[in-house]
Amino acid sequence: MPLMPLSLQKPHHAHPMTQPPLLTVRGLERRFSSAKGETLALQATDLDVAENDFVTILGPSGCGKSSLLRIVAGLDSPSAGSVTMDGQAIHRPGADRGMVFQSYTLFPWLSVIDNVAFGLRERGLARPEQLEIAHDFIAKVGLRGFEQHYPKQLSGGMQQRTAIARALANDPRILLMDEPFGALDHQTRELMQELLLGIWEAQRKTVLFVTHDIDEAVFMASRVVVMTARPGRIKLDLAVALDRPRHYALKTTPAFMALKAELTEAVRTEVLAAMRAAQAMPA
Numbered sequence: 001m002p003l004m005p006l007s008l009q010k011p012h013h014a015h016p017m018t019q020p021p022l023l024t025v026r027g028l029e030r031r032f033s034s035a036k037g038e039t040l041a042l043q044a045t046d047l048d049v050a051e052n053d054f055v056t057i058l059g060p061s062g063c064g065k066s067s068l069l070r071i072v073a074g075l076d077s078p079s080a081g082s083v084t085m086d087g088q089a090i091h092r093p094g095a096d097r098g099m100v101f102q103s104y105t106l107f108p109w110l111s112v113i114d115n116v117a118f119g120l121r122e123r124g125l126a127r128p129e130q131l132e133i134a135h136d137f138i139a140k141v142g143l144r145g146f147e148q149h150y151p152k153q154l155s156g157g158m159q160q161r162t163a164i165a166r167a168l169a170n171d172p173r174i175l176l177m178d179e180p181f182g183a184l185d186h187q188t189r190e191l192m193q194e195l196l197l198g199i200w201e202a203q204r205k206t207v208l209f210v211t212h213d214i215d216e217a218v219f220m221a222s223r224v225v226v227m228t229a230r231p232g233r234i235k236l237d238l239a240v241a242l243d244r245p246r247h248y249a250l251k252t253t254p255a256f257m258a259l260k261a262e263l264t265e266a267v268r269t270e271v272l273a274a275m276r277a278a279q280a281m282p283a
Contacts, residue, residue, distance in 0.1 A: 021048035027081035030067045043231035052204040056217040059227030060274040065210045073099045098167030102179040104159040106151040113147040119170040137165040157188040174206040218259050226266045229274035236266050
């Protein structure tokens with residue numbers, strides 16, 4: 001029997017969940033209005049994320065990956081559908097969700113230690129407790145000795161380490177990451193992937209991670225989700241059954257290459273569809 005093209009397959013789910021999911025997305029839609037009319041960015045999207053899961057999201061530019069993440073973060077509102085965490089509807093940002101963006105979002109007037117402690121201060125923790133927690137996470141991301149430096153004195157990779165430490169210091173239930181390593185050079189990016197995986201393996205945070213990089217998606221994840229061209233919906237939900245802890249040498253193994261090949265084909269189909277749709281639009 002011939003294989004059905006990936007673009008026509010229904011999304012297959014990576015594994016049955018034995019407990020209620022931490023994060024539940026149901027029928028999520030996001031429409032944007034402009035002078036040219038209405039754009040449907042996300043279309044009837046469903047997604048479950050289990051506690052301690054590491055889910056990466058791939059898809060062509062403009063498919064709604066960042067919109068999905070922003071709605072989960074409470075930074076944007078859906079046009080239809082619902083997002084719940086622990087059964088509670090999400091309507092606004094909260095300390096239970098930590099967000100790390102691609103652009104460096106540190107406060108330039110605060111030192112590393114005060115950037116990392118910022119959320120703890122906002123929550124009203126006593127200064128000694130703020131400092132103890134902040135020092136712990138600065139050590140975890142390998143920035144001990146840079147506590148009094150300001151963002152402008154740090155490299156891009158060091159700024160992202162600070163941003164990750166700040167997000168983790170608040171002890172969120174879920175870490176939301178929107179292409180956090182996208183602006184970094186190749187070597188720094190690979191080091192950051194291993195750093196984040198090491199922290200995840202130690203702490204088992206739940207992570208929802210948007211990326212354009214297929215190697216990164218496979219290397220980091222327990223599940224990779226592929227979204228279609230706009231309007232985005234989930235086309236593929238693939239389990240990554242590779243051993244942990246993971247080392248960069250994993251990227252040369254046959255199992256890794258097979259997963260990468262399947263995902264490359266799935267993403268390529270959608271990128272081509274997005275290009276055709278753009279060419280067909282009236283000028």
